[in-house]
Amino acid sequence: MNEIIDLLQHRQWLWQGCEQTQSFERVSTGISLLDEQLHGGLPQQGVVEVQSPSGIGELQIWLPYLQTKKDLTVFINPPAHVNAHQLYHLGFDNKQLLLIQPTSAKEALWASEQCLKSHACSSVLLWHNTLAISQSKRLQLASEHGKASLFLFRSPKEQHFSLPVTLCLELSAHKQGIAVKIKKQKGGRPKSTFVLNLEDYWPQLASAPLESSNVMPFPSAFGIAK
Amino acid sequence: MTLWLYIHFEHLQLDSLLSEQNNPAIVVVNSHTNQVMQASHRAFQAGIKLEMGLASAASLCENLQVVAYDAALENAKLQEVASWLYLVTADISLFPPNGIVLKVTNMLSLYKSLDNYWHHVQNHLADLKLSYRFATGYSVLGARLLAQGKKNLVTDNMQTLMQEIKSFNLQCTELSQSTCEKLLRVRIVSVAQLLSIPIADLAKRFEIELVQYIGRLKGELQHPLTYYVPALVFSRQLILLYELENLQWLTKPLGKLLQQLELFLRHRNKLAMQIILELQLRDEQPLFLQVAAAKGESSAQTWQSLLELKLSNINLSSPVQAISLSVKDFEDNTYESQSLFEPERSGIDGAELIARLQAKLGEQAVYGFEVYADHRPERSFSSSQPLSDSARLQRMPKQQRPSMLLPHAVPLQEKVTIYWGPERVSTGWWDNYAIERDYYIARNEQGQWLWVFKESSQRWFVHGLFC
Secondary structure, X not given: OHHXXXXXXXXXXXXXXXXXXXXXXXXOOOOHHHXXXXXXXXXXXXXXXXXXXXXXXXXXXXXXXXXXXXXXXEEEOOOOEEOXXXXXXXXXXXXXXXXXXXXXXXXXXXXXXXXXXXXXXEEEEEEOOOOOHHHHHHHHHHXXXXXXXXXXXXXXXXXXXXXXXXXXXXXXXXXXXXXXXXXXXXXXXXXXXXXXXXXXXXXHHHOOOOOOOOOOOOOHHHOOOO | OOOEEEEEEOOHHHHHOOOOOOOOOEEEEOOOOOXXXXXOHHHHHOOOOOOOEHHHHHHHOOOOEEEEOOHHHHHHHXXXXXXXXOOOOOOEEEEOOOEEEEEOHHHHHHHOOHHHHHHHHHHHHHOOOOOEEEEEEOOHHHHHHHXXXXXXXXXXXXXXXXXXXXXXXXXXXXXXXXXXHHHHHOOOOEHHHHHHOOHHHHHHHOOHHHHHHHHHHHOOOOOXXXXXXXXXXXXXXXXXXXXXXXXXXXXXXXXXXXXXXXXXXXXXXXXXXXXXXXXXXXXXXXXXXXXXXXXXXXXXXXXXXXXXXXXXXXXXXXOEEEEEEEEEEEEEOOXXXXXXXXXXXXXXOHHHHHHHHHHHHOHHHEEEEEEOOOOOHHHOEEEEOOOOOOOOOOOOOOOOOOOEEEEEEEEOOOOEEEEEEXXXXXXXXXXXXXXXXXXXXXXXXXXXXXXXXXXXXXXXXXXXXXO
């Protein structure tokens, strides 16, 4: 029995938990509840998959984290215009923001790999819905090589199979803020859904609604029929 | 005193002619006077002499090739010689059409001795396969006189040099014919006789030119020189021996050109900002590829990887016959100081990354941002060149702005609940883009945070998303 184990170890076909040398260094997200649930914060490098519908604050919650990084922050294929004005007033330097609008999905992946590998970027934010396991693995390796982290934003509607990523979160809208489900994390167990109350961080976004009777959503001036 | 070395190229045009046969009889003829100016060895053997008329030369040799003298060609050749010599010696001055003077004194600290220096220069010149005469001198004119008099003398002994100069006849010097005749009338025929007369006496009787000439010949007066500065132009062509259809095979020939570029840049301590590769195609218009590096680059390897990225996007319509490489912008190489004890950065830096991305994706796909002090969301920032300068505005972290703006505001078409607002933006009356909007933060039924505004006409629009 021992011989077989020796053989397997020699060929590096066997992985033993005690050998694990890679430390899961965490960086605080700036949101205490999230830090607590993620065992201290986001991993230093690797792919963070965020499955979320667009517009519920899925980028907003990472901004305090992104702000602590000093190298380039690259936006690849964002769904709309990145509001550099807001990022600047939050404390980003406009010199450290880079936007890439590739013409094809293949080019987007190529650009993210180059950015991750380059050592010049600290974080890459990629909006990409269809990612194969091999591609995700490649991005994971690139991010470890370049010590950068990749935020992969995908919409939850499509049926995804699980990708080999460092951290996978599912976000959904909730009355008090955002409901977060940790689907997968390296060096930890998946967590069931918890609600992130954003009131402390963005009070305007989570306070009780104002009287809203005066909103007229379908102005007749446009002639749009619902 | 400064030591000079003059190199006189006797028949520069003849040497630069490419002759197919071995050693043909060629003469270079002045097209105005029809006199032979340069003649090849075979022509001399046939009895042709310099300054002979074209008719007699032609009658001496039956298969004589005649070439008209072209001063421009010799000048160009001289420039080439200077740029080649520039690799081993610093101060070079041209004496068109066929002379070059080198300042020796400054180079002795590098080459230690005159012999060693001359050895280097001679070895270096041997590659060009030119015939030349040479001489040193303590004045430019002295060295020139000796070289043109075919003395082939390299020494730093002042007495010997003076002796040699004195042996010349006045006819050999650069003095004008009229001055020579005037001197002849007072029985002065050689340089030795001229130099034995005190300058003050000469100045009484002769023009100032003669006095100046003597002063310069002796090295007592300075000879004004303009030194050669190598031109900063890089353009090389490589004609391929066979036609290439597969662009991957272009790597080798391209590497060759890039190696030359690297050497060129290293010698001049420059960086290339932008290079242009021209692919000459069979029966087609040539194809131009431009690759830029934001911070400038000299290494052949980096350029090669950038060019390969660019080439990977290209489909050839017909095979490549020749490639040429030229550089558009140069910049001085300013070395970045790196800390000795800090761990070395293994990757590439931002500028290099952007050059790589732009090479592959095209320049229009990679942007940076510029931020302005404007309350109109559309005009508060714009995309610009990557890595543009940081804005210096007062930061207002308290203001509520979405992280994504829609390209155009779209009419609100769903039921929303207002959470925050209004924030009135009323500005821009001065530049014909006046807006008056009340911005609100609202949430729709899917839980999306929208940035909506109401115009003064009570119409509602969605302008951004709080991603």
